[in-house]
Amino acid sequence: MNVMAKAEKKISSAFIYFFGSFGGILFGYDIGVMTGALPFLQADWHLENAASLVGWITSAVMFGAIFGGALAGQLSDKFGRRKMILMSAIVFMVFSVLSGVSPDMGEASAYYLIIVRMLLGLAVGAASALVPAYMSEMAPAKARGRLSGLNQTMIVSGMLLSYVVDFLLKDLPGEWAWRLMLGLAAVPALILFLGVLRLPESPRFLLRKGDEAQARKVLSYIRKNPADIDQELASIKETAKEERQANQKTSWSTLFSGKYRYLVITGVGVAAFQQFQGANAIFYYIPLIVQKATGQAASSNLMWPIVQGVILVIGSLVYMWIADKFNRRTLLMVGGAVMGLSFILPAVINWMMPNMNPMTIVVFLCIYVAFYSFTWAPLTWVLVGEIFPLAIRGRASGLASSFNWIGSWLVGLIFPIMTASMPQEAVFAIFGIICILGVIFVKTCVPETRGHTLEEIEEQGTNRGRVKASNPEN
Template structure:
């Protein structure tokens, strides 16, 4: 080995770990998923901060400016997801996560000390860039660090950390709202706490290894081997490195799809289905509850502090349902799981709309609405959200994955942005019941799309799916299962 390579391998990622490979992988998973925790906290904290932030002596927000403040993060995330993936390919997963941690920290402080709406929107947009970058970089890093048999479980830990971050935000909002509710700047305390996980992520990633997959793709074979020896048994590290080298060589020979390839009918169809999956997850209205849950409960009749406390239930059910969803993915097909989730969420939203009319002005209404938002999130987080991200990773053949994931994730965030922007305007102009009836219509359209166009990807290889689309056959059942 030459002197140059020896010098390169002296960084923190190449120090011989004294822990076992399993412990090393658990440590890597814990540290890197602080990016998911930040994702969850920063998207959830606005839920409780908005009522205080909107006061006349604070930022004096209208329904429109509430939507702009909330959705500016989501617009930033759309661009962060696109450019974050490219930067991690160029600079490395570890370096990209370090950069994102710094952006998380600076943007959290910028939001905390924002003197007006314009500055708040600017730093929320910057914060969104970090959220979007983390949404693509952290799962990629985890997938490349994990052995094949543990990859699914390890990668879904990031989804679990996202909903845990949202639960943490809801809980802290409730505590600060109850203890410091009379303080004009309580919302600033809610926002500044997001800087602490960012610090933990930055210092933690300083001693984490780089992805061996990325190192091998850059020709740094010696470094890749050293990292694999930290997270694999000695006998397995060499064999896996050879697999990685073969995969890198194969990928370098594959002609990647471009936008010109969308003229090919089967390519266009599979990309459109990917876009549909992304849109379906968002038009359920899930993020109207995750971002505006406190406002919804206030509109139903709760006082601000009671709404903050009640909103914790939404966070708790999200975490529990995500655990269940991770388990369920290995048991049933993607299509029936997604259809069941959409029927459940649409029914819950329809019930919210009806009871808002029938029980308007009664003391029971806020409690009924809370129970229905919890029911909604149980279906969403146990069925729809896990299937969405898994199917997006499964549906695209290798040569389509770059353009497919780029376009679909960007579209997902733009849809999220649109809903985040318009929801408070709808709520303020047409009321709670009509707003949720609109989402019921979207839910019916989503069910129709899944029933008619969505393929079943469980237990099928990428090659089998590609062949099906080439032959204009959409597989709708798990192999070996009789079609009902």
């Protein structure tokens, strides 16, 4: 026991934050890998004219993630964030390998791959819910935006990694190329599993389960000042005491009670808008977008995903630099406005100048990605991780993640169908309008959370929720 205790004491805060956010690598790799694999898969299985089937293969992971996020959020309240992240890594490894060894059985192959990728999506959705919750509960209030932003840096690094892998494997025979692209996702899943084996459980979860000694030990790894540890423990215990006195039994209906409804609508709304704004249409289909704009084969356009990936990584680093210097609401509104204009302007220019350079739309997509990368992309998960009260955090984070994945699934599914029936500029203009609606939602519904402890956010949000419940006309 003493040997184990000494080993635990060697865990550094850097190790905890790195592997605590490493689940984003899985999330990002699987978002990006199909971008390069799809052109080869289409050619190998003769799916060039099967827009709906291509949409389902691409979006199957997101469909599974809808349920994975909700399930993991609920189970993490019972078993802990750490154990559920470990389980997610195992599921991810298994179904990544099964994706890469898909049998060649004609049209049945496509349905096999869709089912396997749906099951893989359970792990992707779980990671998207668990990592922000874990990171927000480990990070101090003054650095929570920056440290929670590590999740986004991991996500976009995973995307860039998948784009580079796709590019390096593109000269292999078509069948081997896409199989290796999909199967290699098991490697970061194995790294995550080995790293998380050494991670401690969240101190808030431990205290909720009555293990104050272990919660104090975990906080000692990541807080330098003993007075801060005592203050944080006291704050968490006070919140837990109020919950016990209220004798609350958290259920799905609890999320929409007058006390919590406001915060749940806020968190779920931001998560849904992030996807319905259309970012993943770019990330999943950029080679096909360039092909439609220029006429060049999609398989020869695999450098464009790398360009997008580099922009995303740089943007995530910019966010970590500015995260705790600007209000969350300000960044979301500025980012959403520029993103909306980046989608709408190509349609306007094309209407005024029908002979515009077809690459103009790709330039505007790069501007969109740049602003998305340091605003909506990281801040969605920061808000989801910090805005929900402890009593409902697991379930509410899971619900927000599920709505996020519903948007991602629908965008991935319908984008190839939409672009087959209307100009690309018109499709992106629709997404641009949704971006503007997202700005309005932030302006009217989202509270400012920068610099507040999780307990302060809970108190402010639930008080506002009570006011709204007692004055519904307001």
